[in-house]
Amino acid sequence: MSKTIIISNRLPVQLQISDGGLTAIPSVGGLATGMKSVHSGGESLWIGWSGLTDEDTPESLESEIDRALSEHGCAKVKLTAKDVDGFYFGFSNRTIWPLFHYFLEYTEFELDFWNVYKSVNQKFADAIIAHSDENDTIWVHDYQLMLVPQMVREKRPNTSIGFFLHIPFPSYEIFRTMPWREEVLTGLLGSDLIGFHTYDYERHFLSSVRRLLGLDVSFNDVYLDHRVIKVDSFPMGIDYKKFKDAALEHNKNKEDQRSDLQIKLDNHKASAPDTKLILSIDRLDYSKGIAKRINAFEYFLNKYPEYKEKVRLIILAVPSRSNVPQYQLLKREIDELVGRINGELSTVNWTPIWYFYRSLPFENLIDLYTSSDIAWLTPLRDGMNLVAKEYIATRIDKTGVLILSEMAGSAYEMNEALLINPNNFEQQADTLKRAITMPKEEQMARNMFLQNRLERYNVEVWANEFMNSLNRKSEGDETFVSQ
Numbered sequence: 001m002s003k004t005i006i007i008s009n010r011l012p013v014q015l016q017i018s019d020g021g022l023t024a025i026p027s028v029g030g031l032a033t034g035m036k037s038v039h040s041g042g043e044s045l046w047i048g049w050s051g052l053t054d055e056d057t058p059e060s061l062e063s064e065i066d067r068a069l070s071e072h073g074c075a076k077v078k079l080t081a082k083d084v085d086g087f088y089f090g091f092s093n094r095t096i097w098p099l100f101h102y103f104l105e106y107t108e109f110e111l112d113f114w115n116v117y118k119s120v121n122q123k124f125a126d127a128i129i130a131h132s133d134e135n136d137t138i139w140v141h142d143y144q145l146m147l148v149p150q151m152v153r154e155k156r157p158n159t160s161i162g163f164f165l166h167i168p169f170p171s172y173e174i175f176r177t178m179p180w181r182e183e184v185l186t187g188l189l190g191s192d193l194i195g196f197h198t199y200d201y202e203r204h205f206l207s208s209v210r211r212l213l214g215l216d217v218s219f220n221d222v223y224l225d226h227r228v229i230k231v232d233s234f235p236m237g238i239d240y241k242k243f244k245d246a247a248l249e250h251n252k253n254k255e256d257q258r259s260d261l262q263i264k265l266d267n268h269k270a271s272a273p274d275t276k277l278i279l280s281i282d283r284l285d286y287s288k289g290i291a292k293r294i295n296a297f298e299y300f301l302n303k304y305p306e307y308k309e310k311v312r313l314i315i316l317a318v319p320s321r322s323n324v325p326q327y328q329l330l331k332r333e334i335d336e337l338v339g340r341i342n343g344e345l346s347t348v349n350w351t352p353i354w355y356f357y358r359s360l361p362f363e364n365l366i367d368l369y370t371s372s373d374i375a376w377l378t379p380l381r382d383g384m385n386l387v388a389k390e391y392i393a394t395r396i397d398k399t400g401v402l403i404l405s406e407m408a409g410s411a412y413e414m415n416e417a418l419l420i421n422p423n424n425f426e427q428q429a430d431t432l433k434r435a436i437t438m439p440k441e442e443q444m445a446r447n448m449f450l451q452n453r454l455e456r457y458n459v460e461v462w463a464n465e466f467m468n469s470l471n472r473k474s475e476g477d478e479t480f481v482s483q
């Protein structure tokens with residue numbers, strides 16, 4: 001029987017060795033949380049990196065690792081510490097990530113990183129070949145594995161291969177600065193179908209293909225040798241039901257079933273019923289605009305001092321890629337900003353910012369989503385931003401205001417949110433005021449539209465649309481006559 005092979009760098013769980021045994025912890029990030037729902041519902045094998053390097057892993061644990069992963073429907077690609085350095089911390093997160101998020105000043109073009117990226121992509125391609133046969137469908141995910149489609153194509157010319165990019169594809173003017181731009185495009189074009197979150201990313205990609213490779217592009221088809229590659233946009237949804245049900249369950253909890261975090265949130269509400277909670281949740285990443293958001297919050301409190309003691313900003317920042325220097329600098333910057341603002345503005349009864357730097361269990365995310373009056377998400381660039389969608393899905397009574405950056409892919413589908421430019425402090429201060437004072441009826445009217453759309457276009461529909469489009473193409477019922 002043919003199966004689907006999902007392949008990404010990050011698996012839905014990360015393995016850690018503690019006290020000589022293995023622990024599997026859920027991965028954070030849109031790719032892992034989104035695809036987890038798709039994977040758990042179907043017949044698929046998910047191949048990726050376990051989170052452990054060869055050097056971390058005593059031989060005696062190898063079979064236990066395989067067993068632990070297979071319980072989650074996963075299989076591993078083995079990576080050395082040198083691989084992880086050059087491929088993950090290097091090319092993926094010091095070259096592609098900053099470049100594709102328009103942070104040219106952070107982008108490092110290092111030949112050594114590129115060489116390791118190529119060799120590690122080959123390891124992933126080899127793992128696919130080892131775990132699959134010709135009839136299986138291969139679905140490759142994200143920027144860490146852009147060479148994999150072509151590497152698999154060379155060995156399996158007739159296999160159906162799809163690729164989905166979870167981050168933005170930048171404009172041609174940005175992309176063309178990369179020394180290995182042609183190789184990256186050729187790697188991606190090993191696919192039959194290439195998917196992006198938005199039409200703009202798709203357009204940027206096609207423009208790069210045309211201008212850098214000189215290939216024929218017609219509408220969203222690329223003609224290469226004897227193949228036609230289809231390019232399309234598929235905005236990723238969330239597991240709407242999971243978030244809605246979790247919020248319903250949460251609301252039923254009795255007093256003594258509340259988490260410590262929920263008790264803290266409830267005590268806060270009880271002691272200051274008029275105070276609004278403003279929530280932001282992100283991986284600690286410069287693309288998320290966390291430092292700017294904190295500055296904008298200070299600006300807001302200075303512009304509208306009547307809201308001092310009437311609002312509190314909760315920042316949940318999840319540790320991410322902490323070996324990359326820019327992330328270490330950002331961590332220090334945020335620590336200092338929060339310390340300074342809380343030091344300057346706190347009163348006996350009020351701390352303006354609650355800052356958590358950790359990953360929290362799912363239940364606590366739900367505590368935060370359901371207890372916050374406003375979600376304020378200000379990425380400077382973001383492929384999609386699923387947190388925005390998750391917040392709306394948990395608002396059972398339809399109240400709550402979402403303030404969302406125009407630079408997030410999700411903004412294209414969430415017009416009823418209050419959309420802002422994260423670089424415009426004046427606009428953000430006014431929008432915060434508007435959110436704080438927005439009548440309940442208006443909140444509910446806006447969220448009704450958002451919820452209906454999120455429920456309909458959930459992550460399962462997203463995955464099905466991608467797979468159906470890939471299957472249709474392989475079955476040849478579309479026009480793709482070679483040129």
Ligand code: ADP
Nearest residue numbers: 028029030031033283318358359360385386387
């Ligand atoms: P990115 O993929 O860039 O991290 P997204 O907003 O698209 O951004 O996805 C983040 C995902 O990580 C969401 O599904 C969210 O639920 C999850 N997540 C965020 N913060 C935490 C946390 N503290 N603990 C666990 N999961 C988290």
Ligand code: G6P
Nearest residue numbers: 010028029030031142166167321
């Ligand atoms: C984004 C990327 C994913 C990545 C996730 C978490 O969502 O698109 O590919 O897995 O961030 O980042 P990490 O580096 O921890 O895998």
